[in-house]
Amino acid sequence: xxxxxxxxxxxxxxxxxxxxxxxxxxxxxxxxxxxxxxxxxxxxxxxxxxxxxxxxxxxxxxxxxxxxxxxxxxxxxxxxxxxxxxxxxxxxxxxxxxxxxxxxxxxxxxxxxxxxxxxxxxxxxxxxxxxxxxxxxxxxxxxxxxxxxxxxxxxxxxxxx
Amino acid sequence: xxxxxxxxxxxxxxxxxxxxxxxxxxxxxxxxxxxxxxxxxxxxxxxxxxxxxxxxxxxxxxxxxxxxxxxxxxxxxxxxxxxxxxxxxxxxxxxxxxxxxxxxxxxxxxxxxxxxxxxxxxxxxxxxxxxxxxxxxxxxxxxxxxxxxxxxxxxxxxxxxxxxxxxxxxxxxxxxxxxxxxxxxxxxxxxxxxxxxxxxxxxxxxxxxxxxxxxxxxxxxxxxxxxxxxxxxxxxxxxxxxxxxxxxxxxxxxxxxxxxxxxxxxxxxxxxxxxxxxxxxxxxxxxxxxxxxxxxxxxxxxxxxxxxxxxxxxxxxxxxxxxxxxxxxxxxxxxxxxxxxxxxxxxxxxxxxxxxxxxxxxxxxxxxxxxxxxxxxxxxxxxxxxxxxxxxxxxxxxxxxxxxxxxxxxxxxxxxxxxxxxxxxxxxxxxxxxxxxxxxxxxxxxxxxxxxxxxxxxxxxxxxxxxxxxxxxxxxxxxxxxxxxxxxxxxxxxxxxxxxxxxxxxxxxxxxxxxxxxxxxxxxxxxxxxxxxxxxxxxxxxxxxxxxxxxxxxxxxxxxxxxxxxxxxxxxxxxxxxxxxxxxxxxxxxxxxxxxxxxxxxxxxxxxxxxxxxxxxxxxxxxxxxxxxxxxxxxxxxxxxxxxxxxxxxxxxxxxxxxxxx
Numbered sequence: 001x002x003x004x005x006x007x008x009x010x011x012x013x014x015x016x017x018x019x020x021x022x023x024x025x026x027x028x029x030x031x032x033x034x035x036x037x038x039x040x041x042x043x044x045x046x047x048x049x050x051x052x053x054x055x056x057x058x059x060x061x062x063x064x065x066x067x068x069x070x071x072x073x074x075x076x077x078x079x080x081x082x083x084x085x086x087x088x089x090x091x092x093x094x095x096x097x098x099x100x101x102x103x104x105x106x107x108x109x110x111x112x113x114x115x116x117x118x119x120x121x122x123x124x125x126x127x128x129x130x131x132x133x134x135x136x137x138x139x140x141x142x143x144x145x146x147x148x149x150x151x152x153x154x155x156x157x158x159x160x161x
Numbered sequence: 162x163x164x165x166x167x168x169x170x171x172x173x174x175x176x177x178x179x180x181x182x183x184x185x186x187x188x189x190x191x192x193x194x195x196x197x198x199x200x201x202x203x204x205x206x207x208x209x210x211x212x213x214x215x216x217x218x219x220x221x222x223x224x225x226x227x228x229x230x231x232x233x234x235x236x237x238x239x240x241x242x243x244x245x246x247x248x249x250x251x252x253x254x255x256x257x258x259x260x261x262x263x264x265x266x267x268x269x270x271x272x273x274x275x276x277x278x279x280x281x282x283x284x285x286x287x288x289x290x291x292x293x294x295x296x297x298x299x300x301x302x303x304x305x306x307x308x309x310x311x312x313x314x315x316x317x318x319x320x321x322x323x324x325x326x327x328x329x330x331x332x333x334x335x336x337x338x339x340x341x342x343x344x345x346x347x348x349x350x351x352x353x354x355x356x357x358x359x360x361x362x363x364x365x366x367x368x369x370x371x372x373x374x375x376x377x378x379x380x381x382x383x384x385x386x387x388x389x390x391x392x393x394x395x396x397x398x399x400x401x402x403x404x405x406x407x408x409x410x411x412x413x414x415x416x417x418x419x420x421x422x423x424x425x426x427x428x429x430x431x432x433x434x435x436x437x438x439x440x441x442x443x444x445x446x447x448x449x450x451x452x453x454x455x456x457x458x459x460x461x462x463x464x465x466x467x468x469x470x471x472x473x474x475x476x477x478x479x480x481x482x483x484x485x486x487x488x489x490x491x492x493x494x495x496x497x498x499x500x501x502x503x504x505x506x507x508x509x510x511x512x513x514x515x516x517x518x519x520x521x522x523x524x525x526x527x528x529x530x531x532x533x534x535x536x537x538x539x540x541x542x543x544x545x546x547x548x549x550x551x552x553x554x555x556x557x558x559x560x561x562x563x564x565x566x567x568x569x570x571x572x573x574x575x576x577x578x579x580x581x582x583x584x585x586x587x588x589x590x591x592x593x594x595x596x597x598x599x600x601x602x603x604x605x606x607x608x609x610x611x612x613x614x615x616x617x618x619x620x621x622x623x624x625x626x627x628x629x630x631x632x633x634x635x636x637x638x639x640x641x642x643x644x645x646x647x648x649x650x651x652x653x654x655x656x657x658x659x660x661x662x663x664x665x666x667x668x669x670x671x672x673x674x675x676x677x678x679x680x681x682x683x684x685x686x687x688x689x690x691x692x693x694x695x696x697x698x699x700x701x702x703x704x705x706x707x708x709x710x711x712x713x714x715x716x717x718x719x720x721x722x723x724x725x726x727x728x729x730x731x732x733x734x735x736x737x738x739x740x741x742x743x744x745x746x747x748x749x750x751x752x753x754x755x756x757x758x759x760x761x762x763x764x765x766x767x768x769x770x771x772x773x774x775x776x777x778x779x780x781x782x783x784x785x786x787x788x789x790x791x792x793x794x795x796x797x798x799x800x801x802x803x804x805x806x807x808x809x810x811x812x813x814x815x816x817x818x819x820x821x822x823x
Contacts, residue, residue, distance in 0.1 A: 085321075092247045099242035099328030104402035106330075118770070 222368040222376065224255070224293065230360030231323040233389030235337055235350060237398045238431065238619055242328045244337050244351070250306035251322035252297040256286040258316035258371065265314050272308045273298050284316075299342045300324030315372060331449055333401050335437045336394075336617070339452035348453060350392065350617065352565050357621060360389030391622035395431025400424060403735040404434035405449045407768050408711065411728045412438045413447045414769045414777045415716035416785075421457040422728065423600050423710045424736055427699065430604070430613045430633060432562065432597075433707070433736070435459075440715075458596035458710070459564045462571065463693045465599050466678025467530045467721075469589030471697075472602055473539055474527055475648050476550030479640040482541040483523045485647050491519040491526065491534040499580025505588075507531050524651045528659035530675060532588045539587035544575035547583055553639045554602040556594055561614035561634050570594045589678055596695075600710040603697045606652070607672070607705035610645035612636040653702050657754040663726035663766035664696055665755030666734045668744035672705075673698020673729065675721040676712075694721035696729045700737060701745040707736045717781065727768050 100106060206214060235244035252273070259265055262284040263277075269284075270277035275298070283295040300322050301309070310319065325340050338349020346355035363386035368379035404422045412420040417440045424434040437450035437457040455461060477483045494506035507529075511517045519525075519534075526534030539547060551557065557572030571593035573582060585591035597615060604613045618631040640648075652672035655661045660675040676695040679687040695712035699705040709732055711725040746752065759766045769777045 089248050092245070095242065096245060096247055096326050096328050099245070100330075102241070103329040103332065104399055105332060108402070108406075 219368075222370070222379075223366055224369050226294075226318075226320050226365040226367065228320075228363035228365055228384075228386040229322050229344060230362050230386035231388045232325065232340070232344065232360065233358040233391040233622075235358075236391060236393045237396045237401075238394065238433070239397065240393070241398050243333060243394065243396070243398070244325060244327050246323040247326050248321050249300035249302070249324040250319050251299050252301060252306070252309055253318050253320060254284050254295050254297050255293050255316045255318060256284055256295055257291055257293055259284045260315060265317070268312055268314065269297060269309065269317070272305060272312065273301065327452075329398060331451065332398065332405065333396055333435070334452040335450035335454050335456040336396065336435050337452065348565075349456060350394065353563055354392050354618070357390040358392060360624070361387040363387070388624040390624065392618065393620040393622065393628075394617055395426065395429075395433060395619045396435065396617070397433040397739075399739060400732075400736055401434045401436065403739075404436040404732050405438065407728045407731045408436050408438045409447060409449055410770050410774050411724060411768045412440050412713060412716075414774055414781075415713060415724050416440065416781050417713040417716035417724070419457065419715075420711070420713040420728075421461070421596050422712075422732060423458045423596055424732060425600060425604055425613070425615050425708045427604060427607055427613055427705045427708055430561075430615045431619055432615050432617050434732070435617075456564070458600075459560070459562060459567050460595070462568055462593040462595060463712070463714075464590050464592065464678045464681065465594050466589040466676040466693065466695070467532075468599055468603075468674050468676035468695055468697050469592065469594075470527060470530065470535050470587070471606065471648065471652070471674055472550055472554045472556070473535055473547065473587040474523060474651070475606060475640050475644055476547065476553070477538050477542060478523075478647055479550075479644045480542065480546065483538055485524045485651060486522045489521050489523070489526060489534055489537050491521045491531055491537065493517045493533070495533045495536055497536065497540075497581055497584050501580075505532050505536050505581075505584060507533050524654055527651045527674070528654045530655075530660050535588050536584045539584055542583075544578055544583045547586060548572070548575040551586065551592065554605060555598055555612065556592060556602070560595070560597045560601055562597055562617050564617070568595060570598055589676065596710050596712055599695075599697055600708055603674075603699060603710075604708045605639050606645045606648045607699040607708050608636065608645075609642045610640040611638045649702055652698065653751065656698070657751045658758050660720075660722040661696060661698065661726050662755040662758035662762065663722055663764050664698055664729045664733075665752045665759075665766075666700060666730050666737065667749055667752045668746055669700050669733075669737055669742075670702035670746045670751050671698055671700045671730075671733070672702035673726075675726060677719060677721045680715070690719070691715045692719050694719060694724050696721050696725035698729060698733075700733050701742065703745060706740065706742050707733060709733050709736070717784075722762075723764050727766050730766070731768050 231248065232246040234242060234246065237243055252269075256262070262281055266277040266280040266284050269275075269280050273280075280297060283297055286292055297317070298305075298309075306319065309317065323344075327334070327337065336349055338346060338351035338353075340346050340351050344359060346352040346358065351358065363384040364382075365384075366380075366382040368376045368381075370376055404424060408420045408422045411417070419440050420436075420438040422434065422436045423432060425431065426433045435456065435458050437454065439445075439448055439450055439454070441447040450457070474483075478485070491507075491511070493511050494504045496504040511519050514520075519529075519531075521529065521531065521534055523534075523538065525531075526538065542550075551572055557570050559567050559569045573586070573591060575583070578586075582591060601612065601615055604615065605611065607613070613636055614634045616631065616633055620628050620630045622628045649672050652674060653670055655674055656664050656671045661671075661673050664671055664673050664675075673696055676693070676697070678693045678695075679689075680691040680693060682688050693712060693714050694716055695710065697708070697710045699708040709729050711728040711732070712721075713724050713728075716724050756766075767773075
């Protein structure tokens with residue numbers, strides 16, 4: 001800035017010295033230069049000022065926007081975290097409920113309420129393993145007994161016993 | 162024309178010459194000094210003592226809230242929950258923010274259903290001892306937590322906390338145990354695996370204003386709690402229920418003081434059921450043991466009686482002293498060398514034999530549970546030899562089941578035997594065992610002579626869901642496969658034609674042994690009537706899947722074959738069918754033979770349930786009343802008692818007449 005001519009000297013380089021002022025020598029006059037166009041300089045300064053202001057405002061706006069976005073994300077995260085916690089709690093309670101209802105004690109109590117009773121000694125039915133010729137092996141299963149029991153019970157069996 | 166300057170008039174001399182520059186300087190200096198002092202103070206506060214004041218500020222605003230780790234779950238072998246943790250709300254107070262402790266205590270007491278006096282201590286601060294945290298109520302139900310929140314009391318806060326839940330109710334309660342309100346396990350599995358289950362606590366540091374509200378956008382430090390490891394037990398919930406159900410009804414039906422039952426899966430040694438039942442008292446009905454009760458099969462010691470003959474005979478077979486068909490002349494009673502008082506005797510006279518002497522083989526001796534015969538076999542062994550056999554089968558040492566305060570039992574060293582020590586030990590007296598130890602011994606025979614170390618812990622599942630199978634100790638050979646096979650055949654005979662007929666299961670071969678040990682009196686000698694009746698066996702005999710023990714303490718019927726064997730049969734039948742084990746005796750040869758044997762002995766061989774149980778209990782009550790009336794009227798001894806049968810025994814001696822049906 002100091003290298004530029006002062007605005008007073010640049011306004012009218014040919015103007016006569018003011019009364020009472022000390023006349024300058026040739027060396028001082030030789031340092032004077034022609035200043036660029038004032039309008040252009042003002043325009044440039046104005047543009048620079050606007051640009052700086054714009055950048056500042058944009059930066060501030062971006063900062064604020066980022067902050068708001070971050071805050072919103074934080075709220076979303078918090079909400080999701082709470083939802084997750086609640087779902088976990090719900091899962092635990094449901095699991096507890098299912099376990100309690102399906103426990104042996106609960107099943108027996110429920111069946112008693114329905115009037116169900118334990119069946120008599122179950123009949124053990126073993127299908128004879130086929131021998132070499134498709135017959136039951138005599139050393140393991142008495143075929144006659146098994147066949148008789150099977151005949152007695154087969155009507156109660158499903159289509160593919 | 163240049164303008165002329167007006168002449169300068171000399172000013173008149175002033176009395177006080179004003180010097181603004183000096184005044185300005187002074188003011189500036191004062192200002193600089195003042196700001197300098199302020200800056201110095203700020204510097205002192207912020208730089209020199211900054212840390213201290215910062216800490217003071219943080220201490221005032223920052224609250225540390227402990228985050229309890231969620232305790233791991235306990236599963237049965239099928240993944241069903243036996244114990245689990247549910248997050249509930251714990252209410253706490255910051256006493257420094259409570260303005261009206263008495264008023265708040267009254268309001269809270271009404272909601273929490275506790276006495277206001279008990280809350281007052283938590284809400285008040287002692288002078289000079291300020292607290293910022295005190296528990297008001299642990300793990301309250303959701304509706305209670307909402308009611309407390311609605312009160313909007315200053316200084317009252319809420320924090321989530323894990324609470325224990327047992328979805329299966331009292332099932333296996335004595336096995337699972339319980340936890341203290343603030344987490345640590347107190348009994349059972351909860352205590353044994355507390356370090357695994359507990360996890361690691363965390364903490365939440367949050368800044369709050371004086372009213373206890375969180376200050377937004379301030380520093381929050383959260384160290385998350387690490388969830389505990391899940392524990393998978395070898396227990397099967399259904400089988401456990403069946404064991405408890407059968408045992409409880411039999412305890413009720415026989416008026417027993419207590420009962421216990423254990424079932425082990427012989428494929429891997431996992432304990433699939435472990436039940437303890439307490440008999441009725443004048444104030445409480447018979448019931449399954451609770452969470453704070455002893456898990457009797459692993460903690461209670463008793464004299465095994467005749468079930469110990471399995472070890473004596475196995476060891477004699479293994480050492481080549483006898484074979485299954487070695488003949489013996491077995492009299493009704495025998496006095497061993499050095500015995501001064503009394504004599505060992507079988508339970509019943511040997512009817513129908515010449516001079517009361519039976520011609521029995523080793524197998525017959527086991528089938529008839531002959532004390533005299535077993536003593537004759539023991540005579541072939543040295544003291545140390547028999548003691549080695551007992552230790553080889555695991556007596557005198559803790560079982561492989563990990564359990565807190567598990568006793569190892571009592572096995573007297575052979576150097577300290579009385580003259581009768583070896584013979585007493587041979588028939589199961591003078592030795593104290595846990596039920597698990599005896600079942601372990603039978604498991605060894607079932608497993609072909611190699612131990613099958615039992616365990617309760619099947620696996621663990623960490624917080625990431627990684628399942629790790631628990632290490633199971635390897636088995637060690639105790640007797641040869643041949644010895645085990647011979648013993649199995651002999652044990653099958655006990656069920657088919659001997660004292661254990663009521664243990665038979667239709668469709669399956671059963672191997673087992675009865676035991677009826679008279680109970681030692683604290684005053685010395687043995688009780689004439691009180692017995693520990695038991696049955697231990699495995700099924701199917703040739704390809705064993707389950708080993709089961711049932712024992713009833715001080716029952717009205719006395720004999721193990723009559724009271725414990727039917728429970729064994731019921732539980733084992735359920736287990737075999739539940740696990741789809743193929744029948745091994747479809748012709749029901751053993752079952753049919755056992756029916757005949759039981760009928761001849763006059764045993765009912767059934768655990769009464771429902772209306773049958775009610776009828777039996779009514780009959781027992783009537784008998785009890787009749788006995789009381791007879792005793793009051795100075796009548797005769799009630800039927801079934803044997804006055805003086807063992808009462809004359811001295812301390813450390815054997816009962817004169819241990820039951821044949823032992």
